[in-house]
Structure formats: structure tokens, C-alpha cells
Amino acid sequence: MDEAAIRTSALTKCFGDLAAVDGLDLEVNTGEIFGFLGPNGAGKSTTIRLLLDQLRPTSGRALVFGLDIRERSLEIRQQIGYVPGDLSLYPKLTGRQTIDYFAGLRGGVDMAYVDELAERLQADLTRKVGEYSSGNRQKIGLIQAFMHKPALLILDEPNAGLDPLVQQTFQEMLREVRADGRTVFLSSHTLSEVERVADRVGIIRHGRLVVVERVDELKRKAIRRLDFEYAEPVPADLFAGVEGVRAADIHGVLAEVSYEGSVNTVLHAAMTHEVVNLHSRDADLEEIFLAYYRDTDGSDDQQVDTTTIPLTGKEKNRVR
Amino acid sequence: MSAELLTHEVRQRRTGTLALSLVLGAFAFFALAMSGSLGQTLSDLTKDMPEGLKAFVGSNVPGGYLVGETFTLIAPITLVAYAVIAGASAVAGEERDGTMSMLSAQPVTRTRVLLAKAGGLALSLLGVTTVFWAGLALADLTYGSELTAGRLAAATIHLLFLGLAFAAIALAVGAATGRPEIASAVAGGIAITAYLTNAMLPLAGLDRWAELSPWYYALASDPLRHGIDLAHLGVLTGLGAIALVIAVITFRRRDLLG
Numbered sequence: 001m002d003e004a005a006i007r008t009s010a011l012t013k014c015f016g017d018l019a020a021v022d023g024l025d026l027e028v029n030t031g032e033i034f035g036f037l038g039p040n041g042a043g044k045s046t047t048i049r050l051l052l053d054q055l056r057p058t059s060g061r062a063l064v065f066g067l068d069i070r071e072r073s074l075e076i077r078q079q080i081g082y083v084p085g086d087l088s089l090y091p092k093l094t095g096r097q098t099i100d101y102f103a104g105l106r107g108g109v110d111m112a113y114v115d116e117l118a119e120r121l122q123a124d125l126t127r128k129v130g131e132y133s134s135g136n137r138q139k140i141g142l143i144q145a146f147m148h149k150p151a152l153l154i155l156d157e158p159n160a161g162l163d164p165l166v167q168q169t170f171q172e173m174l175r176e177v178r179a180d181g182r183t184v185f186l187s188s189h190t191l192s193e194v195e196r197v198a199d200r201v202g203i204i205r206h207g208r209l210v211v212v213e214r215v216d217e218l219k220r221k222a223i224r225r226l227d228f229e230y231a232e233p234v235p236a237d238l239f240a241g242v243e244g245v246r247a248a249d250i251h252g253v254l255a256e257v258s259y260e261g262s263v264n265t266v267l268h269a270a271m272t273h274e275v276v277n278l279h280s281r282d283a284d285l286e287e288i289f290l291a292y293y294r295d296t297d298g299s300d301d302q303q304v305d306t307t308t309i310p311l312t313g314k315e316k317n318r319v320r
Numbered sequence: 321m322s323a324e325l326l327t328h329e330v331r332q333r334r335t336g337t338l339a340l341s342l343v344l345g346a347f348a349f350f351a352l353a354m355s356g357s358l359g360q361t362l363s364d365l366t367k368d369m370p371e372g373l374k375a376f377v378g379s380n381v382p383g384g385y386l387v388g389e390t391f392t393l394i395a396p397i398t399l400v401a402y403a404v405i406a407g408a409s410a411v412a413g414e415e416r417d418g419t420m421s422m423l424s425a426q427p428v429t430r431t432r433v434l435l436a437k438a439g440g441l442a443l444s445l446l447g448v449t450t451v452f453w454a455g456l457a458l459a460d461l462t463y464g465s466e467l468t469a470g471r472l473a474a475a476t477i478h479l480l481f482l483g484l485a486f487a488a489i490a491l492a493v494g495a496a497t498g499r500p501e502i503a504s505a506v507a508g509g510i511a512i513t514a515y516l517t518n519a520m521l522p523l524a525g526l527d528r529w530a531e532l533s534p535w536y537y538a539l540a541s542d543p544l545r546h547g548i549d550l551a552h553l554g555v556l557t558g559l560g561a562i563a564l565v566i567a568v569i570t571f572r573r574r575d576l577l578g
Binding site: 049052053054055056074075077078080082084086087088089090092101102104105106141144 | 324325328332417418419420421422423424425426427428429573574575576578
């Protein structure tokens with residue numbers, strides 16, 4: 001199968017005047033884990049719901065495994081496992097009954113595999129869904145999505161309510177799906193949720209695809225930081241004009257330099273004075289994520305960025 | 321796969337169906353059981369009233385006032401209220417509750433989902449009316465009356481078809497809008513207006529106008545006295561079928577809300 005798992009062309013969905021998805025061209029390869037990133041309200045769920053024929057496109061089209069989402073939806077949905085972003089189940093059914101119901105709608109699944117999934121996720125299937133914690137409800141959703149070994153998993157913010165240990169198991173499960181040649185379309189509003197598993201990420205905002213990039217490429221491009229401590233106060237323009245330097249913050253003997261690309265030019269400039277201490281920090285993908293948002297366009301960005309993108313600890317430090 | 325959908329619908333409606341069945345069944349039993357003694361008092365009370373008013377009060381019905389009230393007022397109103405509420409939330413309720421997004425991601429067509437919903441509603445109403453009839457028949461058997469189980473069944477079947485028609489209307493509005501509150505408001509509004517049309521206009525001498533009302537086709541032929549009126553049941557069936565077709569068409573076309 002070298003057919004793309006998902007291919008959209010100029011896919012557009014308007015609600016009244018608002019274009020929730022705006023001319024989206026997206027291609028997800030078969031057998032990859034694709035991270036679909038964007039702040040809340042960027043159009044991630046709308047895109048997914050278009051793919052599942054829950055919403056109807058205003059214009060444009062999309063294919064899943066080469067099948068038109070409008071005309072061949074039933075066949076498409078046979079091959080999809082889906083966890084909605086805002087998962088709701090029938091509160092009066094037990095976990096087991098819920099699984100049985102959805103398994104029945106798929107014409108039956110291997111119940112031994114269901115039990116295996118439940119055990120790996122440590123899901124309780126015995127009680128009524130209404131009595132579950134949100135984490136356990138989410139696990140039922142995941143089991144339901146994985147149980148028929150679908151060719152394409154579409155997971156909308158699937159980490160909600162899962163504790164870190166279960167998240168690890170979940171990520172293992174995603175890698176196994178990929179190893180199996182199957183495809184994962186993983187939507188999230190935080191990069192950290194997808195960077196460990198995704199091969200590529202696409203960033204969407206205001207319904208438009210901002211960038212599609214390999215995760216390792218993103219990491220390579222990531223802005224890194226060096227903190228220098230000098231013996232004597234250094235001039236404020238020490239790093240001015242140095243290639244790759246994005247910003248340099250100099251206070252007396254302390255210099256905080258953020259840069260991209262090669263570290264050599266930065267070191268050359270830094271070594272012109274006597275360095276007593278040097279501290280390097282890891283690449284922070286969250287910043288790239290923010291940078292892509294900022295790069296796109298104008299004035300209303302600020303507010304979206306700061307309110308919807310969770311800052312990492314490091315980020316907060318820097319701001320302070 | 322349709323069987324799973326229908327089974328699920330029946331299971332979801334089980335509690336409501338059972339509760340309403342018991343209430344209506346018990347009520348029917350006691351209404352018929354008491355009608356003998358109470359009936360005489362009431363006939364005395366209403367014997368000088370004009371015919372129209374008697375019809376409105378229900379005292380000129382075989383079985384007397386209580387059975388009359390049961391068949392013209394209490395049972396149909398209860399049944400229609402239940403039909404409207406259940407019908408309104410059948411499709412749209414899943415959107416309100418957010419479960420539709422899971423359901424509609426499964427490999428089942430919207431038409432199948434909707435027809436399973438309709439089937440669940442029909443079975444629920446059938447269950448309620450059957451227990452209602454059983455309550456009446458049991459009382460009839462125990463205490464005796466001028467009514468027969470067959471006539472009671474005829475009147476009950478008329479009520480069932482009335483309930484089905486309004487359930488279909490509520491289902492259609494819910495399927496078209498995805499909003500259960502709009503569906504109950506619209507279908508409930510139609511039910512009340514239609515009820516008043518059927519009950520009040522004849523009093524004002526506007527008998528023909530009552531024929532616009534679904535209630536007319538449930539009650540006017542007096543099935544308790546004359547048995548089933550196939551033509552009237554046909555009208556109710558047609559109404560329900562039209563509503564169901566509208567439900568399928570509109571539900572297939574629109575964006576799902578939840």
C-alpha cells in the first residue's frame with residue numbers, strides 16, 4: 001500500500017462566517033505516526049470530523065486510503081479506530097458492555113485482544129461508565145479504538161486524563177501499530193505529547209496548515225541556549241551580528257544566548273572574553289512550536305499563543 | 321449490525337418503558353375496576369349536560385366516566401408526552417450527550433442508526449400500550465364490564481398509533497436539528513395545539529377542523545364502541561411514515577452536532 005492514508009485537498013469547512021478549516025492540504029503516509037498539532041480551536045477536531053463524515057465539507061475533498069470521504073465513508077470507517085476529543089460514553093453501561101456494543105457494530109472483534117488491551121492499560125471493565133474516573137473512561141475509548149486493529153487510528157487528544165505510566169504504555173502501543181505497518185493520526189495541542197512518538201508533525205492554526213516537518217528536523221532546527229558566566233562584565237553587543245544567534249541577553253558578567261544551527265560561531269564570539277562557567281540547555285521544541293505560530297501572521301496572535309500553548313518549565317524561567 | 325443497534329436502543333429505553341408501563345397498567349386496572357360504582361354517580365351528575373359537553377367530559381363513553389377519561393385524556397396524553405420526549409431525544413439526545421461522535425464513527429450508516437432509533441421507540445410504545453391493555457383486560461376479567469378485551473384492544477391500538485405518530489414527529493425534528501429541546505418543544509407544541517383543535521373546535525361547531533388533528537384519528541371513531549377504524553389508523557400511519565422519511569432525509573444531509 002503506497003496509497004496515502006489521508007490526503008486532503010483544499011478541504012474547507014465554514015460555520016457561518018468562520019472558516020474552521022480553510023483550504024487544508026494534508027498528506028499522511030501509510031505506516032507513519034503523524035502528529036496533528038495546533039492550539040484549541042485551530043480546526044483539528046473539525047478536520048477529523050470531516051474525515052469521519054460527521055461534518056460535511058463546504059468545499060474541497062479528502063481521501064482516506066484513496067476512498068472519497070463523502071462517498072465511501074462506510075468502508076473508510078471500517079478501517080478506522082477513533083477516539084473523540086471530548087469522549088462521552090453511555091453512563092449506564094459497564095465498560096464491558098460498552099466494548100461489546102461497539103464490537104458488535106463492527107461485526108465482532110477478538111475478545112482475547114480486548115482483554116489484553118485492558119490489561120496493558122490497566123482498565124477496569126466491570127463497573128458502569130458513569131462511575132469511572134475520566135482516565136478510565138479514556139481507556140475504554142482507547143480499547144474501543146484499538147480492538148479491531150484498524151489500518152488507521154485517529155486519536156483526538158487521546159492523553160486526556162491518563163496518568164504518566166499509562167501514557168507510556170499508550171505510546172508503546174502506538175509504536176507497535178506503526179511497526180505493524182498501520183497508520184496513526186494523533187491530534188494534540190501540546191508538542192510534548194506527540195514528539196516522542198510522531199515521525200512527522202503538521203501544525204495547524206486558524207484552520208490552515210502552517211508547516212509539516214519531520215520531528216527530528218524540528219529538533220535540529222530547535223532554538224538552543226547557552227548561558228555564559230564571565231570573569232569580568234562584557235559589552236552588551238558581544239553577540240551582535242553573530243551568525244545563528246537569535247537573542248542575547250547580557251547583564252554584567254552573565255550572558256544568555258539563544259541560537260540555532262552551529263554552536264561554533266557562538267563559541268567563537270563568546271571566547272573573546274574569559275569564560276568562568278558555561279551552561280547549556282536542551283533544545284526546546286515548544287519554542288519552535290511557538291515560533292511557527294508567531295511567524296504566520298499579525299496582531300491577534302499574541303493572545304492565542306500565550307493562552308493556549310502550555311509553557312514548559314524552562315519557558316517560564318526564561319520569561320521571568 | 322442493525323440488531324446490535326436495536327438491542328442497544330431497547331436496553332437504553334428499558335427503565336423508562338418499564339416505569340411508564342407499570343404506572344399506566346395499574347392506572348388502567350383501577351380505573352376499570354372502579355368505573356362500575358363511580359359510573360352511576362357520574363351519569364347522574366352529567367345527565368342534563370349538552371351532548372358536546374358530555375363528550376368533552378367523557379361520561380357518554382362505554383365503561384363510564386373513568387374509562388372514558390382514561391382513553392380520551394389520561395392514557396393518550398401520558399403516552400403522547402412520553403412519545404414526544406423519547407422521540408425528541410432518540411437521535412438528538414446522543415448529540416446532546418456527545419455519544420453521537422463515537423456512534424457515528426462506527427461502520428453503520430446514518431439511516432440504520434435512525435431506523436434503529438425508530439424501532440426502539442416503536443417497541444417501547446408497544447410495550448407500554450400492551451401493559452396498559454393488560455391492566456384493563458385483567459380488571460375486565462376480574463370485575464366484569466360492558467367492555468370486551470377486543471374493544472379495549474381496539475382503543476388501545478388507536479392510542480398506540482397516536483403515540484407512534486407523535487414519536488415520529490419528535491424524532492424527525494430531532495433528526496433534522498440535532499437539538500432535543502427544540503424537538504420536544506416543536507413536537508409538544510404540535511401535540512397540544514392538535515389536542516385543543518380536536519377537543520375544542522367541535523364545541524364551537526367547527527367539527528370539520530378537528531379532522532386536521534391527529535387526535536381526531538385516535539379518538540373520533542370511538543374505537544371503544546366500534547372497534548378499529550382502519551382508515552383512521554391509516555392516516556396516523558401515513559403521518560408517522562412521512563415524519564420518518566423527513567427524519568431520514570434531513571439526518572443524512574446535515575452536520576452532526578455531538
